[in-house]
Amino acid sequence: MKLKLNILLTGVMLAALILSACGTATTSAPLPTEPPAAPPPTEAPAAPPPTAVPAPAEGEPYVVGAFFSTTGPVSSLGEPEWGTVAMLTEHVNGDGGILGPDGLMHKIDLRKYDDQSDATKAVEIVKKLIEEDKAVAIIGGSGSPASIAVIETVTNAEVPFISVASSSVIVTAADGSQNHWVFKTPQQNYPVAQVQADWMKAHGITKLASLGVNNAFGKDSMAAMQRVAQEEGFEIVWEGTFEPRDTDFSAQLTAIQGTDAEVLIVHATPGEGAPLTVQFRDMGFEIPIVHNHGIGNQSFINTAADAAQGVLFPIGKLLVVDQLPDSDPQKATLKTYQDEFIAAFGKKPSTFGGHAWDAFMMVKEALEHVGPDSAAIRDYLETNIVNWVGISGVFNVTADDHTGIGKESLVLVEIDEGTWAYVDPSNYADTP
Numbered sequence: 098m099k100l101k102l103n104i105l106l107t108g109v110m111l112a113a114l115i116l117s118a119c120g121t122a123t124t125s126a127p128l129p130t131e132p133p134a135a136p137p138p139t140e141a142p143a144a145p146p147p148t149a150v151p152a153p154a155e156g157e158p159y160v161v162g163a164f165f166s167t168t169g170p171v172s173s174l175g176e177p178e179w180g181t182v183a184m185l186t187e188h189v190n191g192d193g194g195i196l197g198p199d200g201l202m203h204k205i206d207l208r209k210y211d212d213q214s215d216a217t218k219a220v221e222i223v224k225k226l227i228e229e230d231k232a233v234a235i236i237g238g239s240g241s242p243a244s245i246a247v248i249e250t251v252t253n254a255e256v257p258f259i260s261v262a263s264s265s266v267i268v269t270a271a272d273g274s275q276n277h278w279v280f281k282t283p284q285q286n287y288p289v290a291q292v293q294a295d296w297m298k299a300h301g302i303t304k305l306a307s308l309g310v311n312n313a314f315g316k317d318s319m320a321a322m323q324r325v326a327q328e329e330g331f332e333i334v335w336e337g338t339f340e341p342r343d344t345d346f347s348a349q350l351t352a353i354q355g356t357d358a359e360v361l362i363v364h365a366t367p368g369e370g371a372p373l374t375v376q377f378r379d380m381g382f383e384i385p386i387v388h389n390h391g392i393g394n395q396s397f398i399n400t401a402a403d404a405a406q407g408v409l410f411p412i413g414k415l416l417v418v419d420q421l422p423d424s425d426p427q428k429a430t431l432k433t434y435q436d437e438f439i440a441a442f443g444k445k446p447s448t449f450g451g452h453a454w455d456a457f458m459m460v461k462e463a464l465e466h467v468g469p470d471s472a473a474i475r476d477y478l479e480t481n482i483v484n485w486v487g488i489s490g491v492f493n494v495t496a497d498d499h500t501g502i503g504k505e506s507l508v509l510v511e512i513d514e515g516t517w518a519y520v521d522p523s524n525y526a527d528t529p
Contacts, residue, residue: 156201162232166239169214173396175239177450219243241314282455286321288504292411299525309364318364371400417519451488
């Protein structure tokens with residue numbers, strides 16, 4: 098019995114010892130778990146190279162006709178007109194041509210001729226442009242006689258013609274309608290006479306003498322002055338003409354000296370207008386001399402020299418572009434043309450070159466939209482030249498007006514010390 102008790106006690110003690118050992122044992126905390134490593138950055142796939150857009154294929158050239166008076170008495174007009182059109186053609190073709198409505202690029206094939214300031218020669222040229230060269234549109238006619246002479250030819254052939262001369266007869270038929278196939282870019286002579294009248298009214302002038310070249314341009318300008326004089330109450334106390342190429346005007350000027358005219362209004366281009374002005378000064382006239390827009394060319398100043406001082410005339414804005422306010426809607430276009438012309442020819446352009454700029458750019462725009470279809474070009478010119486900013490003005494051509502600009506496109510200019518000076522309407526009474 099005692100032996101069993103001892104065995105039992107020994108077992109209890111052993112169990113207690115084991116339990117005690119278990120109660121004092123410690124377990125180490127596990128190490129914190131490291132976050133998984135970030136995957137290596139994946140490079141974005143390279144963008145595919147841009148797909149090159151193929152240039153439009155080249156189509157047949159568009160044939161445009163041009164004729165100007167680069168020789169003869171009207172050459173001071175024709176030379177800057179031809180220079181302008183040649184410059185623009187080079188620019189267009191240098192850029193690859195015109196993107197036509199067919200999606201192809203078309204160079205301009207410009208067929209240009211000199212009419213030698215001869216209306217008969219102009220008709221021969223236009224027939225060649227139509228029948229042999231197959232021109233889809235024609236621009237030119239430096240002088241009004243040449244432009245008027247070709248009206249029948251272009252009308253019968255149904256080829257649009259944009260004239261760079263000013264007579265209203267160029268676009269206006271005998272019944273008062275617009276010649277269907279003919280447009281023009283210079284201002285009419287009527288708004289020119291209106292600006293002259295504004296200056297005369299500012300000076301209190303009521304009596305005038307009117308002297309013009311005996312051709313279509315001079316007659317149209319004189320008729321415009323007759324109309325304005327009747328509307329405004331001026332009296333034309335003497336009216337007469339001289340022949341193209343004349344250099345002696347003493348008979349006409351002597352007759353004017355015997356009147357009570359308060360101003361002489363002259364209707365001419367530089368060829369006759371400059372020597373007439375010299376003779377006017379030499380004869381001691383004390384009344385002012387006011388020309389129309391036909392003399393807006395450096396050749397007038399070069400020929401008339403000191404006699405040009407103080408001459409006034411209405412004209413488009415190109416001659417005085419640097420004197421215009423920046424707000425003028427034409428100024429940016431005028432400056433661009435002037436800068437390009439100077440870069441090409443080393444001198445400033447004349448207003449006559451600007452008339453050719455307008456005609457060329459109108460044809461270019463029409464070709465871009467309708468292609469080499471003469472009838473479609475004509476229709477485009479009549480319906481889409483709207484708020485069109487050009488050199489001669491902001492054009493709005495309609496079926497009733499194939500010119501599209503008026504008095505608002507003109508400024509009064511004074512020749513002062515061999516250059517052009519803009520005359521603000523508020524200063525008319527003080528000029529000269």
